[in-house]
Amino acid sequence: MAKDGTRNRPLSPHLQIWRWGPHMFVSILHRVTGDGMAFAGLALLLWWLGALAGGPEAYALLTKCMTSIPGYVVLVGISWAFFTHMMSGLRHFVLDVGAGFELKTNKTWSIVCPILGVLATVAFWAILLLR
Amino acid sequence: MGNGTSIGRVRGLGSAKTGVHHWLLQRFTAIGNLLSVLFLAVSILLLPDLSYATVVEWIARPVPAVVMILLVVTTFWHARIGLQVLVEDYVHDHANKFACIAALNLAACSGIAFGAFCVIRLALGAH
Numbered sequence: 285m286a287k288d289g290t291r292n293r294p295l296s297p298h299l300q301i302w303r304w305g306p307h308m309f310v311s312i313l314h315r316v317t318g319d320g321m322a323f324a325g326l327a328l329l330l331w332w333l334g335a336l337a338g339g340p341e342a343y344a345l346l347t348k349c350m351t352s353i354p355g356y357v358v359l360v361g362i363s364w365a366f367f368t369h370m371m372s373g374l375r376h377f378v379l380d381v382g383a384g385f386e387l388k389t390n391k392t393w394s395i396v397c398p399i400l401g402v403l404a405t406v407a408f409w410a411i412l413l414l415r
Numbered sequence: 416m417g418n419g420t421s422i423g424r425v426r427g428l429g430s431a432k433t434g435v436h437h438w439l440l441q442r443f444t445a446i447g448n449l450l451s452v453l454f455l456a457v458s459i460l461l462l463p464d465l466s467y468a469t470v471v472e473w474i475a476r477p478v479p480a481v482v483m484i485l486l487v488v489t490t491f492w493h494a495r496i497g498l499q500v501l502v503e504d505y506v507h508d509h510a511n512k513f514a515c516i517a518a519l520n521l522a523a524c525s526g527i528a529f530g531a532f533c534v535i536r537l538a539l540g541a542h
Contacts, residue, residue, distance in 0.1 A: 293420070319501055322494035329490070330530055333483070336471055337533035343467040366452060373445055380442070411460050 306394035313398060314372040317365035325362045363408055368401030441496050447489030454482050471537060480538035487530030495523035 302308060335342040349355050375397050378384045384393060458479065462469055473479055502515045 315501070318494075318497050322498050326490060326494055326526060329487070330526060330533075333487070333530050333533035336467075336474060337536045340467045343470075347465075366456075370449065370452075373449070377442070377445075408456065408460070415460070 306391055310372050310375070310394040310397055314369060314376075317369040317372075321362060321365045321369065324358065325365065328358070328362060360405070360409065364401065364405040367404035367408070368398055371397040371401045371404070437496055437499075441493065444489045444493035444496070447485065448493050451482055451486035451489055455486060474534060475537050475540065477538070480534050483534045484531050487534070488527055491523045491527045491530070495519060 331346060335346040350359055375384070375393055378393075384390055458473065459465070462473060474483060498519050499516055502512060502519065506512045506515050
């Protein structure tokens with residue numbers, strides 16, 4: 285059905301036609317971090333729970349993989365994706381009530397949200413590694 | 416109501432009345448994710464170490480066990496709705512779209528079942 289009436293219809297403009305701005309960036313980042321976590325994050329969550337239920341050997345393998353350099357890249361990446369998605373998700377809650385659509389306010393929070401995501405990630409790892 | 420373009424066929428019929436369901440569920444599960452994943456993040460920071468014995472002792476306790484089961488449900492549900500939007504945006508062929516969403520539902524339900532099973536097994540002491 286979606287195809288029936290849309291043949292030979294003009295396509296809506298996509299990425300290449302718009303001038304990049306922070307609003308576009310934060311929207312794309314929200315989708316990328318969300319979908320990234322849906323695959324990598326949830327897979328790791330199940331591996332972690334499965335390894336705990338599986339016993340010490342299974343957990344030792346997980347620990348060995350995740351404390352290697354590629355392992356840390358994955359863990360830092362997932363934690364960054366979580367905090368970034370969380371900040372832009374909180375922004376969505378504000379937009380959902382109809383607030384924050386004024387041009388300047390919207391632009392400001394589009395810039396602030398990804399920065400807060402990075403800061404939260406740094407704070408999380410600093411506390412974890414320096415405790 | 417015409418029979419020409421897609422918009423022409425539906426003009427005047429009003430809303431579908433069901434469209435807001437996924438949108439609301441995405442928000443409800445987002446609140447669930449916020450609470451449960453922050454609980455996990457703070458727990459990870461508060462645990463003395465992340466050794467097998469420490470983590471198993473933690474997850475077998477009633478509150479962490481319940482929150483971890485809720486975490487699995489809410490994150491997989493949220494991911495299921497989010498990935499469905501991705502499929503609907505980029506997979507336009509009807510058969511492929513149906514196959515993707517069917518696979519997505521199977522994967523999400525399997526993930527929830529496996530995650531919950533692992534936590535219940537640990538909480539009931541089978542380790």
